[in-house]
Amino acid sequence: MPFAASFALSAATILAACVVGVAIGVYWICRGWQLLQRRRLILNAPASNIHEASAGLVEIRGQAVGPYVVCSPLKQIDCYHYHSIAWELKQQGKNSEWIKVAEETLHVPFYVDDSTGKMLVDPRGAELDLTCDLQGQYNRSALFGPSEMPGQIAEFLVRHGANPDRHIKVEERCIEPHDSVFVLGTLSQNPGLDVTVMPSWAQRPGKKPISSATIDEPELGGTQIIRLSQPDLSVPTVQMTQQQKIAAALVKAGTSNPSAWSAAGIGVKTAPDPAVAKIETLAVEPAAPPLDQSDLEVPGGFDLHPPLVLMKGSHEPSFFISWRSHRQLANSLGWKSALMLSGGPALTLTCAYLLLIHFGKL
16 A cells, blocks of 8 residues: 555656656747847847947947946945845745845946947846856854855845845845946937936945935034924004904903804804913924035036937847857857757657656557
8 A cells, every 4th residue: 555655656746747847848948049049149230339330239348337326235336237136045845945035126327338439328128147246145043154144235135024034145246337248239219318317326436325324313513493383473453353353352361162252253263272372393404414516517428418328129129238258148148059959859858758658648
């Protein structure tokens, strides 16, 4: 009986493995075909310098530059784009699995400079192939676990509702100033991207990022008083209307009977508390810090209203940003597509053959 149960379990496991194998094989075929198409696109796309680039699908290579940067949350470096991810090691039955618990992406428009000119790049919707700037594991609960978790990583986890005391793995990829980048995309008319306006989450290169402590603990040197209630403005008796004179007399007499107010032709009133009536509500607010003159200056050396922008096209959705060179990228896509297009059909046919045998079709 135990042998029969073990045999049935083994057969079910093999059946499930064959089904999964067919699915993986089909995915490899589709993915390999996509990579092959991208390789052909990269090899066939016109490579030109920025000065001679024309509208349409182009590929350029140069250094990333720009008037504004953002501060990456994990490594705390100036960059034009960052992608930060955190995983937590969780128990799934008898096995442990890394589950994504936090992910954050932010960017500012940047330029690519190839010494012939600068081209504005809008990285929204791009498929990125960037080097890993930060990678590490942290486990506060373990006595002899990985290294101590830095404060900015713990803050990143808490901001996304993750527990920094668990076994955590983090990874961050960035496009830093003067990084060499290869961009394949559509050079099209500027849809209205205004680089003269600095995004609220951006800063000038070299500026100290604004911390939460700076926001929560303002200096008390300059303050301003905000009046939340109008002061009591007395009206002379000679300027009062007849109803105002009657109302003043009723208030002075301390009359709060609604019938008396109604008989006088005045809406129902309640005599105010003299102690409360004397109170004027005030609020003290820190005065706004003076603007840095450098924040008002327009950055030089950049065309802030370029007629053309390199971005994801509406008719040609291919948009790729990589740190590799043209040749390195083509070679990498070549061997990956060859591996998937050869291994995918073999895995699919093998698993399908085993399924047909299992169901007695062969």
